[in-house]
Amino acid sequence: MDPARNTDVVVDLEVNGRSEVRTVPARTLLVHFLRENLGLTGTHVGCDTTQCGACTVELDGVAVKSCTVLAAQAAGSTVRTIEDASASTDGGLDRVQRAFWDEHGLQCGFCTPGMVLAVRQLLRDNPRPTDDEIRHGIDGNLCRCTGYQNIVAAARKAAEAGPTMAKAD
Amino acid sequence: MYPAEFAYERPSSLDGVFTALQQNPGDAKLLAGGQSLLPMMKLRLATPAMLVDLAGAAELRGQWRTDSGVRIGALTSYRELQRSPRTLSLLPGLADTLEVIADQQVRARGTVGGALAHGDPTADLPALMLALDAEVRIRSRGGERVVALGDFITGIFSTDLADDDVLTAVDVPLPPPSTGAAYEKFEQPASHLALCGVAAALAIEGGTIQHARVAMTGVSATPRRLTTVEDALLGAAADPSSLDEIAALAPHGVEPLNDLHAPAEYRSHLLEIATRRALHRAAARAGMRWTE
Ligand SMILES: Cc1cc2nc3c(=O)[nH]c(=O)nc-3n(C[C@H](O)[C@H](O)[C@H](O)COP(=O)(O)OP(=O)(O)OC[C@H]3O[C@@H](n4cnc5c(N)ncnc54)[C@H](O)[C@@H]3O)c2cc1C
Numbered sequence: 001m002d003p004a005r006n007t008d009v010v011v012d013l014e015v016n017g018r019s020e021v022r023t024v025p026a027r028t029l030l031v032h033f034l035r036e037n038l039g040l041t042g043t044h045v046g047c048d049t050t051q052c053g054a055c056t057v058e059l060d061g062v063a064v065k066s067c068t069v070l071a072a073q074a075a076g077s078t079v080r081t082i083e084d085a086s087a088s089t090d091g092g093l094d095r096v097q098r099a100f101w102d103e104h105g106l107q108c109g110f111c112t113p114g115m116v117l118a119v120r121q122l123l124r125d126n127p128r129p130t131d132d133e134i135r136h137g138i139d140g141n142l143c144r145c146t147g148y149q150n151i152v153a154a155a156r157k158a159a160e161a162g163p164t165m166a167k168a169d
Numbered sequence: 170m171y172p173a174e175f176a177y178e179r180p181s182s183l184d185g186v187f188t189a190l191q192q193n194p195g196d197a198k199l200l201a202g203g204q205s206l207l208p209m210m211k212l213r214l215a216t217p218a219m220l221v222d223l224a225g226a227a228e229l230r231g232q233w234r235t236d237s238g239v240r241i242g243a244l245t246s247y248r249e250l251q252r253s254p255r256t257l258s259l260l261p262g263l264a265d266t267l268e269v270i271a272d273q274q275v276r277a278r279g280t281v282g283g284a285l286a287h288g289d290p291t292a293d294l295p296a297l298m299l300a301l302d303a304e305v306r307i308r309s310r311g312g313e314r315v316v317a318l319g320d321f322i323t324g325i326f327s328t329d330l331a332d333d334d335v336l337t338a339v340d341v342p343l344p345p346p347s348t349g350a351a352y353e354k355f356e357q358p359a360s361h362l363a364l365c366g367v368a369a370a371l372a373i374e375g376g377t378i379q380h381a382r383v384a385m386t387g388v389s390a391t392p393r394r395l396t397t398v399e400d401a402l403l404g405a406a407a408d409p410s411s412l413d414e415i416a417a418l419a420p421h422g423v424e425p426l427n428d429l430h431a432p433a434e435y436r437s438h439l440l441e442i443a444t445r446r447a448l449h450r451a452a453a454r455a456g457m458r459w460t461e
Pocket residue numbers: 049050051198199200201202203204205206207208223243244269270271272275278279280281282283284285286287289291292293294330334335336337360361362363
């Protein structure tokens with residue numbers, strides 16, 4: 001490759017309500033930008049092949065897999081991570097997190113940040129999902145511990161608890 | 170996993186995209202939703218020296234009603250289509266197909282243009298688009314051309330696109346009135362990609378099939394129409410037993426892939442089953458009445 005070519009990019013975006021600007025290599029994935037450049041380690045890397053959903057974040061209000069988005073693609077956008085999921089609850093848990101707690105929807109917790117954001121997306125799109133729709137909705141998220149049963153129960157409970165705090169896209 | 174180093178540009182118009190491509194002849198690649206390209210770059214199966222992000226080219230966004238049907242801009246995501254009731258109501262089978270592509274996060278990023286331009290032999294959307302007689306619109310600096318999707322797909326991961334071509338939109342004509350369509354898929358459970366997918370579109374009048382399009386994906390080197398099945402359907406009685414008989418023709422003349430995901434015989438078997446289910450569902454939606 002041409003050695004004179006600039007492989008750095010300026011990434012200017014809003015993360016959890018704060019403006020952030022960093023110059024990073026263009027190949028930086030959004031998940032690494034969040035974890036390594038901003039120190040937001042709540043977003044996990046499980047598979048790195050777009051299959052597990054542990055890296056799920058909200059990009060302009062929609063759940064995406066941040067291991068398969070370049071930080072450069074997110075420039076100019078708004079990102080929300082699990083660290084901010086409960087922002088509107090004044091230090092508590094949002095209703096999806098609360099439902100995971102109540103229904104024992106996690107064991108090791110590795111998949112949980114991604115699961116919570118995937119369930120929030122599911123409920124924004126479909127506030128009263130059937131169990132089949134819940135299972136289909138979390139198709140892009142893998143859990144190696146729970147067997148999914150309690151995650152589905154948590155999603156059902158969160159749906160019964162009423163509208164999600166996050167605004168729809 | 171990191172991709173190899175590359176330079177990145179996001180031009181703010183389609184003209185800017187052409188300029189960026191012209192300045193980097195041969196070593197630039199277009200980036201749309203990145204849901205196929207970025208995984209390949211992370212595995213170093215692709216190592217472009219430059220990515221030209223299409224996201225700033227507003228010309229590629231939108232859905233329009235045309236004289237003959239619907240035009241869908243290349244940057245339209247699967248998610249946007251799923252939330253476009255008008256397009257879904259005009260194009261039978263589209264809702265079915267979108268529902269079984271990948272997962273909600275991937276559907277939020279993956280685009281119609283990327284799905285067609287990637288030339289993936291297992292992608293779902295091409296099968297439905299073949300069954301709906303879609304054409305792709307391609308722009309280069311020199312001008313625009315329109316290519317039937319069947320001619321556009323030329324092989325495994327290969328299409329009629331040149332390095333400096335941009336797929337701008339897909340044109341889908343409206344099928345005959347009261348056409349019913351359906352998409353049936355058997356997926357690879359880890360990747361969600363199709364081991365076999367079949368799209369069928371049928372119009373029925375007076376108990377006879379008047380219009381038939383059947384196309385498949387995942388089974389052979391490219392998604393393609395099953396013309397033997399289509400020919401047999403045309404003029405046939407629209408009843409369950411004749412649909413079953415005709416579905417059994419589906420594997421004829423198809424050379425199935427034989428790889429770690431499924432042996433060739435299994436894919437052929439799935440092809441018949443998926444064809445049968447797609448024909449039954451399309452016929453039911455086309456208003457065929459029967460008692461089973
Ligand atoms: C976990 C996972 C599961 C998936 N499951 C499925 C599935 O079940 N079914 C399915 O069909 N697909 C599936 N896919 C693939 C997905 O549908 C891709 O998003 C889609 O095929 C590519 O669209 P994109 O916009 O992301 O393209 P990109 O990845 O950005 O680009 C793909 C290729 O097309 C080229 N390109 C893109 N846009 C244009 C354009 N406008 N003009 C010219 N060239 C262009 C790029 O240069 C690149 O070579 C899956 C992907 C993942 C990661």
